[in-house]
Amino acid sequence: MKKVAVVGGGISGLATAYEIDKRLRAAGGHCELRLFEAEARVGGKIGAARRDGFLCEAGPNGFLDSKPSTLNLCRELGIEDQLLRSRDAAARRFIFSRGELHQLPGSPPAFFRSRLLSLPARLRMVAELWAPVSPPGSDPTVAEFGRRRLGREAAARLLDPMVAGVFAGDPERLSLGSCFPRIAELERDYRSLIRALLALQLKRGRRSGGGPAGPGGTLTSFAGGLSVLPDTLAQALADRVACAAPLTAMERTAQGYRLYLGPDRQTYDCDVAVLALQAADAVAPLQSLDTRLAGVLEQFEYAPVAVVGLGFEQAALQTRLDGFGFLVPGEERRRILGSLWTSSIFAHRAPDGCVLLRTLIGGARNPELALLPEAQLIELARTELRQILGIAAEPVFVQVFQWPRAICQYTVGHRERLQQVEARLSALPGVFLTGNSYRGVALNDCTQNAVRTADAVTSYLAAAG
Ligand SMILES: Cc1cc2nc3c(=O)[nH]c(=O)nc-3n(C[C@H](O)[C@H](O)[C@H](O)COP(=O)(O)OP(=O)(O)OC[C@H]3O[C@@H](n4cnc5c(N)ncnc54)[C@H](O)[C@@H]3O)c2cc1C
Incomplete structure (x- = not known):
């Protein structure tokens, strides 16, 4: 046998x-x-702490429903009825830049109204239509690709946080073709990302815009x-x-x-x-x-990441955490990669009247921070959240996860x-x-x-x- x-x-x-x-x-x-x-x-990187009505994921918090493989598996396993789609609020994603949160624009008019990028940088993005294409067989870094196609400012304020969100990585070292093969393919096939997006939108009819979690699909998990x-x-x-x-x-x-x-x-x-x-x-x-x-x-190579889960009573906060959360571009020189507003993304993550945030620390940007002792990580996350979101309240739930080798760096x-x-x-x-x-x-x-x-x-x- x-x-x-x-x-x-x-x-x-x-x-x-x-x-x-x-x-x-x-x-x-x-x-x-x-x-x-x-x-x-x-489970490996998948796991969670469940206490006092909070459910705090240790690693991933969901998968996108835009690709079939995980959904197919759920169907076969008979757990499709337990699937939980992210709330509509999760469509609002933010970037923290120059002292404030900017909502990521979801449409071309919103993009031109947004103050995330300066006016020259917004206009520069239109020149993407004519930017030079990566030479065949080359292996550009994400940062080089971003600067060449979108301009320096857009690369720093849009691409850099996206790379932090997915790979906790350094865009100056990551390979575009290995990390984001679809983007490399679109550049090759359409010679411009704008042209590619327009062509794909036309192909899909007017079904553009994506689900609640953005153009990539809807973030999906399970109630449990x-x-x-x-x-x-x-x-x-x-x-x-x-x-x-x-x-x-x-x-x-x-x-x-x-x-x-x-x-x-x-x-x-x-x-x-x-x-x-x-x-x-x-x-x-x-x-x-x-x-x-x-x-x-x-x-x-791997980037280390610490996840600091903090739960608060909503009544003790001045802010409503209504959205997916925010990512921080490296140019801001802050000590966190971003913060996900877990209880705003999914139901069943915090008890009634409470909210749960998961703050990500470390990555290729600040690897040493991810491995700090737990007490220092909690203090660091609270200080950053106080400065960025004005959250000064005492948390009612605290949980730290540390991954010395969180994500492979392509x-x-x-x-x-x-x-x-x-x-x-x-x-x-x-x-x-x-x-x-x-x-x-x-x-x-x-x-x-x-x-x-x-x-x-x-x-x-x-x-x-
Ligand atoms: C903080 C964080 C957030 C993330 N967020 C998302 C997200 O929202 N969405 C998403 O799609 N992805 C996300 N990811 C990525 C995703 O979680 C991982 O890529 C995925 O879970 C990896 O699964 P894996 O089985 O390949 O590896 P792992 O989960 O690392 O599993 C490897 C397993 O091998 C075991 N092992 C190691 N050595 C041995 C040995 N010698 N013998 C036997 N067993 C061994 C380990 O104990 C472990 O269980 C995130 C990752 C992290 C760290």
Whole structure:
């Protein structure tokens, strides 16, 4: 009987194991499947603190409904009825610039009225229509692309906070093509982003403008928090999931691979090993199989992020937090990346009469801040919220999460590093790598890559007989 091991119980590993299992069952094959997770619980970056009526997510707070992979998974798992769409208020997103919050304009007239950019910078954006296109085969940074196409000010006040919001990253180092492949594609195909947007709007008829969470779709979660998804996947896989079983080393055998798990070095022999780990966590186990592959994976960088959840009684605040929250451009030199107004985005996140904010600290901009002791992080978040939003009240709920390796940074050269990884893997038949270090960090990317990896695994097993 063939044996398949999936290592890592974050959304990538769980979804990949589920998809493989589904294909094996459909083929009527007799294969054994196991998932090994290092921690005592599954979910990886997905998790939450639930206390006193507050539900504070540790990492992601939702996925966009504009791509089908995660929604499809929810439908198959029978948890579609638990899905929770963000409130209409979440369409209002803000940028903190020069001492005030500016609402992100949602239409061209609103853009020209907005004071987020100076008038010359707004006019400069029109010149995007004629800006030089990235040379074929080049790998521009997000910042260089932004300055060339949109102008210096728009790059600093629009693109920079967007990069902070998605990658907690440094736009001067991140690769446009690896981080935002769709934008690179639109530039290539239409030679202008404005032209691309107009053409796509025409194609979609007048259905432009997007859902409540903006043009990318509607942010979606579950009434019970995002953990509903990994928990349901783990239930579907049942006793094939082993927690507290970290992979420490791998070795080649005549049939496939031997995995060493946990401190007592239990072994599991398998034909296929899917490592759904951050690249950095795959380095040590792969070292004994292929030092050069481990060496490439060691080059992947991560930005640390701290999430500080603060709950307040609404009556104690002077402001109504009515919107998605705000992001801060790097040029502001503040100590936070932004703040998400969680209870305004989703229902069921704070008890009646209370609000919940999640403030993000660190990233590639200020990595050292993300790793400060908890008490200092809370003080820092409260000071910034007092200065930016005027919130001086005592919080009634406090929760800190720290991720030393929160999000993989797809810096320039990521594409070439992926090619090197692929080349090394071709000499290790039956070993597959997936997860957010490679081809997209969003939950939708993770679930889409799970489908691709499962297809590759089943083709491999079919070819191997
Ligand atoms: C603060 C924050 C906010 C985010 N917000 C959003 C958002 O709103 N929307 C969105 O789409 N995305 C968001 N993301 C990104 C998204 O959460 C991640 O990309 C995604 O959850 C990664 O899933 P994964 O399974 O690839 O990795 P992980 O969740 O990191 O899972 C990897 C798993 O492997 C396990 N592991 C590690 N080493 C071993 C080993 N040796 N043996 C066995 N197991 C091991 C780990 O314990 C972990 O469970 C956010 C990320 C962060 C950090």
